[in-house]
Amino acid sequence: MTAERTVQTSKAQTALATNSVLRNTYMLLSMTLLFSAAVAGTAMALNAPHPGIIITLVGYFGLLFAVEKTKDSAMGLVSVFALTGFMGYTIGPIINMYLTQFSNGGEIVMMALGGTGAIFLGMSGYALASGRRFNQWAGMLFVGIMVAFVMGLIAVIFSIPALSMAVSALFVLLMAGLIVYQTGExxxxxETNYITATVTLFVTIYNLFLSLLQLLGVFAGEE
Structure with missing residues (x-):
């Protein structure tokens, strides 16, 4: 009886810890999305210029490194908001470009937002309802994201629209898979660190939105 009670206690503690990570992750994710949206809105209102691909990459990876180094301390929260705020700033000028470049730019942005929300909720719901752990996807997703990232850089540097579209479509699939994987973890x-989990999901949502925005701009944009 003692051994059985110990096992039951251990399972209860594990479930409690998991629920805590899940709850904290979604709470922090909601806060960072709101903060990022506020920064993006401010950048749009000020008509701020896009920082460019080099500054964007340096800022992103630099702040991501800061998050990784501080994720187990209170400074981790500061790093998370710094990263998500910076990413919000980079997306503001992009949204402005779509609003001015296309006569139906507002519709395109809203469709991208709606598609992002639907995919996130659908993939998260699937991961939660399935009861499975998708850790076998880790290697495939890592390789896929690295390949897509390199292809994306090539598309930008050499201005190859067709490759850019292919990368966007690939990113939509990869980000959907990453949502399932991270939620399952x-x-x-x-995954026991809610700061790491939050950043992963935030970056996933960010990339998913940008990819849908680009695809919709090409296939549904009206100049």
Missing amino acids: IVHGG
Whole structure:
């Protein structure tokens, strides 16, 4: 009876810890999305210029490194908001470009937002309802994201629209898979740091939105 009670206690503690990580992740994710949206809105209102691909990459990876170094301390929260705020700033000028470049720019932005929300909720719901852990996807997703990232850089540097579209479509698939994977890791205890989990999901949503925005601009944009 003692051994059985110990096992039950251990399972209860594991479930409690998992629920705590899941709850904290979604709470922090909601806060960072609101903060990022506010920064993006401010950048749009000020008609701020886009920082460019070099500054964007340096800022992103630099702040991502800061998050990784501080994720186990209170400074981790500061790093998370610095990263998500910076990413919000970079997206403001992009949205402005779509609003001015296309007569239906507002519709395109709203469709991209709606598509992002639908994919996130759908993939998260699937991961939660399935009861499975998708850790076998880790290698495939990592390789896929690295390949897509390199292809994206090539498309930007050499101005190859067709490759850019292919990368956007690939990113939509990869980000949908990453949502399932990360949610499964949280639920099954593979991810125990809610700051890391939040950043992963935030970056996923950011890339998903930009990819949908680009695809919709090409296929549904009216100049």
